[in-house]
Amino acid sequence: MGLCKCPKRKVTNLFCFEHRVNVCEHCLVANHAKCIVQSYLQWLQDSDYNPNCRLCNIPLANRETTRLVCYDLFHWACLNERAAQLPRNTAPAGYQCPTCSGPIFPPTNLAGPVASALREKLATVNWARAGLGLPLIDEVVSPEPEPLNTSDFSDWSSFTANGTPEQEEITSASAAPSFYGQVPRPPASPSRPEQHTVIHMGNPEPLTHASAPRKVYDTRDDDRSPGLHGDCDDDKYRRRPALGWLAQLLRSRAGSRKRPLTLLQRAGLLLLLGLLGFLALLALMSRLGRAAADSDPNLDPLMNPHIRVGPS
Structure with missing residues (x-):
């Protein structure tokens, strides 16, 4: 929790x-x-964790996603295509999560943001509207653009916006009239070779940690009170020293602002200091008086001639 x-x-x-x-x-x-x-x-x-979709093995961040009530996440296009392949007379219990075999349709008595968002998404397709008990609608198929297969290009320098290679551009430039004048291109520097980016998308990505997670979203306001300190998620589960709480307490008190004392607080502080000084003065005078009485010969019974000390 x-x-x-x-x-x-x-x-x-x-x-x-x-x-x-x-x-x-x-x-x-x-x-x-x-x-x-x-x-x-x-x-x-x-x-x-696996950041890819379990159905197509493509990163979840690339396409629109939907979350089931079991909190498993899939691409909406993949889940819709998988469910549409089932027979039309499939019962609502037959639509199951591909990962945990849980129900795709949320229970009627389940309320919450996740269940509400899932119902709104399922209400856009006919196979889900039948399971939800809603009337059928005319679906408008909006095909998603297929991702570009970058494995066909050896480097991105030959790819242009119109999809034509650089060779066609050179051919068209050579066929132009000579009176337009060709601007000579500067020679490429041999010390800094041009670098090209080659992306291979044929092999599926393995199940690994996310090497560079995104920035943690914090919905709290930035204006925090001086007594509160930021909760860093990187240090939350790190082992802390035994006296770390003492250093944190001293750091928080040293960094906090000191408010000016009121008149009543000043009077109380002066009264307390005066009482402590008076008690210290009494203790000092009592100690000095006792020391003077111990060294006074008039108070020594052996020095008094009227007092005899000896066998009776």
């Missing part, structure tokens, strides 16, 4: 594997729509 950092400050057991923070369902829908989110206990058992 943990406390979400949003202004609602709700206690939750959901944990974002990418940002390593506790999140409630409101923040999950608003700010972590494409993050891997599961329970905090699962993160303690195994913090590894």
Whole structure:
């Protein structure tokens, strides 16, 4: 269990594997729509996660996603295509999560931001409207643009905006009339060779840690009170020294602002100091008076001639 950092400050057991923070369902829908989110206990058992879609093995951040009530995340196009392949007479219980075999349709008595967002998304397709008990609609198919296969290009320098190689540009330039004048290109410097970016998308990405997680989203205001200190997520689970609390206490008190004392507080402070000084003066005079009495010969009974000390 943990406390979400949003202004609602709700206690939750959901944990974002990418940002390593506790999140409630409101923040999950608003700010972590494409993050891997599961329970905090699962993160303690195994913090590894797969940032790709389980159906197409493409990163989740590249396409539109949808989250089921079991908090598993998929591309909406992949999930829609998989469910549309089932027979039309499939019962609602037959539509299951590809990962955990849980129900795709949220229960009718389940309320929350995740369930509401899932119902709104499912209401846009006919196979889901039949499972939700809604009338069918005319679907408008809007095909998503296919990602460009970059494995066909050896380097990006030969790729132009119109999709024509650089060779065609050179051919068209040579066919132009000579009176236009050709501007000579400066020779390339041999000391700084041109670098090209080659992206290979044929091999699927392995299951690894996210090497560079995105910036942690913090919905709290930046104007914090002087007594509060920032909760750094990188140091949250690091082992702390035994006397670390003492150094933190001294640091917080040294950095806090000192408010001026009021007139009543000043009077009370002066009265307390005067009382302490008076008690110290009494103790000092008592000690000095006792020392003077011990060394006074008139108070010594053995020196008094009227007092005889001896056997009777």
